[in-house]
Amino acid sequence: MAKFLLRRTANYVILVAVATSAAFMLASVSLKPRANFEGRNPPPPEAVVDARLTELNMNDKTPVLTRYKNWVSGVVHGDFGKTIDGNSVNAELARRVGVSLRLLLIATIIGGLLGVLAGAWGAIRQYQFSDHAVTMLSFVILSTPVFVLAVALEIAAVGVNNAVGTKVFEYTGEFTPGLQGGFWTHAGDRIQHLILPSLTLILGEIAIFSRYQRSAMLDVLGQDFVRTAQAKGLRRRTALMKHALRTALIPAVTYFAFNFGILIVGATFTEKIFGWHGMGEWLVDSVTRNDINAVAAVTCFAAVMILLAGLAADIAYAILDPRIRVS
Amino acid sequence: MSVPSSGALETSLQPDQTEGGGPPIDETRIASRWSVVFARFRRKRLAMFGLVVVVLLFLLAFIGPYLTSWEYTDHDFNAFLQGPSTSHYFGTTQTGGDVFALTMRGMQKSLIIGILVALFSTGMAALVGAFAGYFGGWVDRSLMWFVDLLLVLPSFLIIAILSPTFKGKTWLVFVVLLAAFLWMVTARIVRGMTISLANREYVLAARFMGVPAPRIIFRHILPNISSLLIVDATINVSAAIIGETSLSFFGFGVQPPDVSLGTLIADGTGSATTYAWLFAFPAGLLVLIVLAVNLVGDGLRDALDPTSGL
Numbered sequence: 164m165a166k167f168l169l170r171r172t173a174n175y176v177i178l179v180a181v182a183t184s185a186a187f188m189l190a191s192v193s194l195k196p197r198a199n200f201e202g203r204n205p206p207p208p209e210a211v212v213d214a215r216l217t218e219l220n221m222n223d224k225t226p227v228l229t230r231y232k233n234w235v236s237g238v239v240h241g242d243f244g245k246t247i248d249g250n251s252v253n254a255e256l257a258r259r260v261g262v263s264l265r266l267l268l269i270a271t272i273i274g275g276l277l278g279v280l281a282g283a284w285g286a287i288r289q290y291q292f293s294d295h296a297v298t299m300l301s302f303v304i305l306s307t308p309v310f311v312l313a314v315a316l317e318i319a320a321v322g323v324n325n326a327v328g329t330k331v332f333e334y335t336g337e338f339t340p341g342l343q344g345g346f347w348t349h350a351g352d353r354i355q356h357l358i359l360p361s362l363t364l365i366l367g368e369i370a371i372f373s374r375y376q377r378s379a380m381l382d383v384l385g386q387d388f389v390r391t392a393q394a395k396g397l398r399r400r401t402a403l404m405k406h407a408l409r410t411a412l413i414p415a416v417t418y419f420a421f422n423f424g425i426l427i428v429g430a431t432f433t434e435k436i437f438g439w440h441g442m443g444e445w446l447v448d449s450v451t452r453n454d455i456n457a458v459a460a461v462t463c464f465a466a467v468m469i470l471l472a473g474l475a476a477d478i479a480y481a482i483l484d485p486r487i488r489v490s
Numbered sequence: 491m492s493v494p495s496s497g498a499l500e501t502s503l504q505p506d507q508t509e510g511g512g513p514p515i516d517e518t519r520i521a522s523r524w525s526v527v528f529a530r531f532r533r534k535r536l537a538m539f540g541l542v543v544v545v546l547l548f549l550l551a552f553i554g555p556y557l558t559s560w561e562y563t564d565h566d567f568n569a570f571l572q573g574p575s576t577s578h579y580f581g582t583t584q585t586g587g588d589v590f591a592l593t594m595r596g597m598q599k600s601l602i603i604g605i606l607v608a609l610f611s612t613g614m615a616a617l618v619g620a621f622a623g624y625f626g627g628w629v630d631r632s633l634m635w636f637v638d639l640l641l642v643l644p645s646f647l648i649i650a651i652l653s654p655t656f657k658g659k660t661w662l663v664f665v666v667l668l669a670a671f672l673w674m675v676t677a678r679i680v681r682g683m684t685i686s687l688a689n690r691e692y693v694l695a696a697r698f699m700g701v702p703a704p705r706i707i708f709r710h711i712l713p714n715i716s717s718l719l720i721v722d723a724t725i726n727v728s729a730a731i732i733g734e735t736s737l738s739f740f741g742f743g744v745q746p747p748d749v750s751l752g753t754l755i756a757d758g759t760g761s762a763t764t765y766a767w768l769f770a771f772p773a774g775l776l777v778l779i780v781l782a783v784n785l786v787g788d789g790l791r792d793a794l795d796p797t798s799g800l
Contacts, residue, residue, distance in 0.1 A: 177643070178639060181639060186647070189648065192655075305783060306777055308761070310755065314755075366758075428736070435740070446650065450651060450742070466643070
């Protein structure tokens with residue numbers, strides 16, 4: 164078991180290294196930081212621009228491989244270099260990671276749990292009204308891109324706010340700047356801001372996981388061991404929860420890791436639309452601002468998150484499937 | 491959204507010698523496999539509904555522009571930010587652009603990109619998966635490692651990074667890029683099915699007769715996983731449309747002056763609560779397209795493979 168996890172980790176670490184390096188190379192070739200300086204008025208002398216770009220390790224006159232070498236020697240010491248404004252990427256990273264992590268964690272945990280439950284429930288009540296309702300709803304949500312869903316929720320929130328007469332839902336930023344009050348006022352304010360972005364991601368997660376779980380559960384429900392469990396006198400509930408649901412979770416876990424990449428992209432839209440200053444927003448801004456080092460840092464973050472999700476899936480596998488633990 | 495297991499598919503795939511399951515209508519006319527599939531598809535009400543909606547949306551996208559006198563590049567200087575009316579069916583933008591004409595143009599672009607990307611990526615998945623599965627060994631290992639790598643790299647991120655390179659170039663570059671990141675999961679499934687097909691008698695027979703490997707793949711392997719590929723291509727159309735509009739939303743995809751549903755929705759987002767028509771029409775049509783294509787894909791899967799649970 165430990166050996167299995169160790170081998171998987173090694174494989175993932177290599178993939179993360181390759182993915183981040185690829186992102187740095189691609190960004191170095193495709194983004195043009197020089198353009199940021201050329202647009203200024205009066206245009207700065209070329210020697211000054213060159214010196215500045217070399218200092219940032221973004222000079223397109225230096226060969227890509229040399230720049231890559233510089234960048235790697237920084238990254239292995241835990242330094243992602245400087246942003247295009249000359250600030251530390253690490254500092255910006257530290258500020259933003261928490262914002263994104265909060266969204267991602269809440270969406271994964273609540274969305275995954277509710278999705279699995281909804282799917283299992285639908286499978287048990289196959290072709291009844293509740294099953295059709297869950298299936299149709301998840302179909303509609305799956306067909307709605309995140310940015311449409313987010314704006315639709317925003318419109319609905321404005322409607323609710325107007326109907327109630329106070330601001331129940333907040334939809335810009337992470338908190339109200341300059342808010343006066345004690346701890347509870349601030350906590351309440353943050354929750355008000357958290358609801359809509361989280362809901363956007365949670366709905367998508369529920370839709371995806373309920374589909375996977377429903378089909379996996381249907382496969383399992385027809386099998387002999389579930390009937391045997393009930394025949395030997397287990398209550399229906401125990402048989403379904405302990406025998407059917409547990410087995411049916413295994414395929415759903417497979418999709419968990421794969422799905423995490425999609426969730427990160429979803430978080431990008433959510434952050435951008437609701438004005439959260441997280442990693443996703445940073446990526447979009449850094450691509451438009453030709454900020455190579457920031458782009459590489461965000462890619463590294465995304466790859467590491469997918470790695471962690473993959474590892475979590477592997478561990479969940481081992482817990483759910485005794486065959487993996489034993490072999 | 492899971493894809494049917496290989497075992498289930500093969501049973502529905504015993505191709506032309508069994509001639510489907512239905513009883514022959516008379517001595518001379520035997521129902522072909524595709525007419526059986528079509529009959530099954532027609533019985534699915536939701537799938538038929540989806541198909542009708544897809545056809546109607548296509549007609550709307552390509553005939554719609556002739557229903558209005560406004561071009562998508564026109565500006566009506568007498569109507570800024572006006573709601574829907576008889577002269578501007580979907581209202582106007584801040585600069586007096588006709589939202590109906592813009593949306594039709596955006597739909598055309600999104601539909602064409604969606605179909606092209608789906609064809610490219612399913613073709614790529616079929617080729618890579620079949621070659622990896624058929625040859626095995628190091629070909630298989632290196633191709634699958636590459637697939638894993640592409641799966642770890644969030645495609646959205648990579649296309650966003652590369653977007654400055656195709657600024658000002660044709661949107662076909664964008665199509666190729668989108669397709670390049672959509673084929674990996676299917677390639678894995680195709681590989682698995684190819685491995686199980688590669689030891690079938692007819693494949694072995696062809697091999698021992700000296701038929702070259704590429705020919706075996708094209709003549710014997712790929713036709714036998716055609717139903718998977720058809721379903722995959724359909725689902726990929728909706729995935730591609732979502733991918734295209736998502737990237738265009740951030741300005742990483744279709745570039746102005748051209749429009750796609752993604753750029754239109756991006757323009758409408760800021761004023762979605764005040765000037766609803768700017769957002770509601772393109773967003774509603776986008777959701778309708780994706781939903782209808784998904785319904786068709788789901789119905790096709792059921793029709794091609796009645797044993798699949800989903």
